[in-house]
Amino acid sequence: MPDYRLGRRVSGQASTSSLTIRTTDELIRAVQSAAQTGVPLVDYGLAHHGLGHAPPAQRTSFVFQSDEPVLEHYERDMTVRASAGGTLAAINAKLNETNQIVPLDAEDDLTLGEIIHHNVYGPLRVSYGSVRDLTLGLSYIDHKGRTITVGGRTVKNVAGYDVSRFMVGSLGELGIVSEANLRTYAIPENVTQVDLHIDNPASLDRHVTDLLLSGAAPAHFSYARRFDHQTGRHDATWIGHLAYFAGHTGCMVQVRSLETLIETCEGVHIDGCGDHSFDHDQTERVARRIWRRTVPALVKIIIPPAATGSVCTALAQFADNDVELHVDAMPVHGCIFAGGELDHAAAARLDEQINAAIKHHGGLRAWYTRPEPSHGGAAIQPFAPEQPEWPILRKLKQTMDPDNIFNPGRFLAAV
Numbered sequence: 001m002p003d004y005r006l007g008r009r010v011s012g013q014a015s016t017s018s019l020t021i022r023t024t025d026e027l028i029r030a031v032q033s034a035a036q037t038g039v040p041l042v043d044y045g046l047a048h049h050g051l052g053h054a055p056p057a058q059r060t061s062f063v064f065q066s067d068e069p070v071l072e073h074y075e076r077d078m079t080v081r082a083s084a085g086g087t088l089a090a091i092n093a094k095l096n097e098t099n100q101i102v103p104l105d106a107e108d109d110l111t112l113g114e115i116i117h118h119n120v121y122g123p124l125r126v127s128y129g130s131v132r133d134l135t136l137g138l139s140y141i142d143h144k145g146r147t148i149t150v151g152g153r154t155v156k157n158v159a160g161y162d163v164s165r166f167m168v169g170s171l172g173e174l175g176i177v178s179e180a181n182l183r184t185y186a187i188p189e190n191v192t193q194v195d196l197h198i199d200n201p202a203s204l205d206r207h208v209t210d211l212l213l214s215g216a217a218p219a220h221f222s223y224a225r226r227f228d229h230q231t232g233r234h235d236a237t238w239i240g241h242l243a244y245f246a247g248h249t250g251c252m253v254q255v256r257s258l259e260t261l262i263e264t265c266e267g268v269h270i271d272g273c274g275d276h277s278f279d280h281d282q283t284e285r286v287a288r289r290i291w292r293r294t295v296p297a298l299v300k301i302i303i304p305p306a307a308t309g310s311v312c313t314a315l316a317q318f319a320d321n322d323v324e325l326h327v328d329a330m331p332v333h334g335c336i337f338a339g340g341e342l343d344h345a346a347a348a349r350l351d352e353q354i355n356a357a358i359k360h361h362g363g364l365r366a367w368y369t370r371p372e373p374s375h376g377g378a379a380i381q382p383f384a385p386e387q388p389e390w391p392i393l394r395k396l397k398q399t400m401d402p403d404n405i406f407n408p409g410r411f412l413a414a415v
Contacts, residue, residue, distance in 0.1 A: 015057075015058050016058070016059055016061060017060050018062065018063075019060060019061070019063070021064045021065070021085070022065060022066060023066070024083075024147070024178045027064060027176060029145070030060070031141050031145040034060065034405040035143060035144060035403060038403070038405075039059060040056055040404065040405045040407070040408045041062055041176070041405055042061050042062070042407055043062050043064070043176075043407065045118060046111075047114070047120075048114065048118050048171075050298075051118070051369075051410075052383070052411050053382060053409050055408075055409075064111065066083035066084070066086045069082055069085075069086025069087065069094060071083055071179060073094065073095065073100075075098050078184045078185065079181055080102060080182050081179060082102070082112055082180060082182060084111060084112045084113030085112075085178075086111060088104055088111075088115065089108035091112060092108075095184055099187050100185065101184065102134065102182050102185075103127075103128040103134070103185055104131060105121055105122030106122065107286055107293075113177050113178075115131060116135065117169070118171065119132070119168050122220075122222075122285060122289070123285060123330050125220075125332075125333060126212075126221055126330075126333075127220065127245070131169075132168045134182050134183045135151070135168065136151050136183060137164060138150060138179065139178050140167060140174075140175040142400065142401075143175070150164050151163075151164045152181065171407060171411045172410070173408075173410060173411055174397060174406065175400060187278050188219075188278045189246075190248055190277075191245055191251075191278050193242070193243050193273070193274055193275075193276055193284075194218075194240075194242040194270060194272070195241060195270070195271040196223070196239065196268055196270060196271060197238075197240075197268070197271040198238040198239070199236075199237060200309070201309035201312045201313060202309035202310040202312075203265055203268060204268065204309050205306050205307065205309040205310060207262075207265055208306070208332060209306075210261065214261055215253070215254060216255075216258035216260075216261050218242040218244060218254075218258075219244055222241050222328060222330050223238050223328070223331065224326075224327065224328035225237075225316060225326065225327045226238060233324055234325070234327075236316075241284075255270075255273060258270070288328065289328065292326075292339065292368070296342065297341070297342035297347045297370065298368040299350070299351070299365055299367045300337055300365065300366050300368060301337075301338065301357075302333075302336075302365070303362065304334050304362060306334075307334065308329050308330075308334050308335075308336060309329075309331065311336060312336060318349075322346070323340070323342065324340050325338060325339070325340045325350075326338065326340050334363065338350070339368075339369070343371050344370075347367075347370060348380060351367075351380050364383065365383075366383050367381075367382050367383075370382065383411065390412075397412045
């Protein structure tokens with residue numbers, strides 16, 4: 001399958017070098033050097049190194065790791081100006097001193113830049129929104145090494161927000177984010193966690209909207225196939241994870257509303273309920289998805305929320321004695337992750353099933369890691385199907401990075 005990339009290619013033999021960048025000035029100099037030499041800059045991130053098309057053979061790989069994660073904290077305005085090279089752990093450690101956090105639902109070792117470029121989110125998106133919602137403005141380095149600032153520090157000052165939205169999820173192809181202004185929130189005083197036993201997640205599909213519009217609306221909600229540690233395999237049941245952020249009394253009012261709501265959901269019941277700290281809840285959320293960092297095959301599926309459970313059920317049925325498949329989902333957002341120790345043949349069969357589901361329900365899928373084909377077989381395409389906005393994004397790439405020096409062809413490769 002032909003794969004031609006936007007912009008100009010770099011001629012010559014394959015060669016790579018690597019940089020660790022600590023400051024914005026160093027980042028600017030690296031971009032200026034790339035513009036002069038034509039050798040592109042590549043950063044696929046820590047948790048997204050397998051996402052997208054392969055990098056060009058001739059490149060400079062870089063990592064932006066700032067020693068100053070928080071540049072300014074406007075405590076009363078509940079906003080922070082943070083370096084894109086700061087890790088989420090370092091940023092929140094500084095904010096925690098004033099009982100605040102940036103509720104980006106990601107692993108602590110990811111930098112803010114990786115979170116923005118890859119639009120990383122988790123179940124907390126239900127209550128706090130996505131990266132786009134939390135980002136008031138940002139600065140990025142363009143193809144000439146200039147610092148471009150869009151948006152503002154507070155909600156009333158925001159301007160140029162559309163550019164910020166394009167940068168989120170751009171996979172670093174439009175420019176390199178150097179810093180961002182983000183909303184902060186007070187750390188919840190109490191978290192009441194609720195575990196659900198779910199026989200069939202499809203039974204929840206028609207109730208998700210009712211849940212969000214009821215007094216039982218959670219702070220976060222996800223579910224996953226239950227793993228039996230005795231057999232070392234997943235079984236036929238699913239475990240749901242909900243949480244409420246408030247004082248104990250307020251949370252229990254919401255739990256009682258949840259009990260009333262799930263009476264209409266066949267095969268769903270509360271399996272446990274308890275109060276915990278926000279740190280405990282965050283640790284458990286991260287632990288439930290850490291498997292995604294280690295499996296050789298991982299795919300993210302985005303579909304209409306009302307189809308989440310039925311697609312999860314179909315994915316579970318795909319697994320047989322030879323295929324052990326992790327499946328977890330955020331039903332409010334129609335987001336599913338599936339993967340495991342799959343070889344190329346099994347991953348290709350899974351891809352066929354996912355593509356059939358997407359064709360029926362609508363949506364898209366992106367492979368985060370893909371096993372390599374053997375004996376010259378066809379590789380699994382990283383993104384599918386073609387989305388209506390992709391031609392616009394290609395034109396935007398040509399405008400914002402005409403020399404094609406930022407992660408060339410990673411996502412915006414025409415096929």
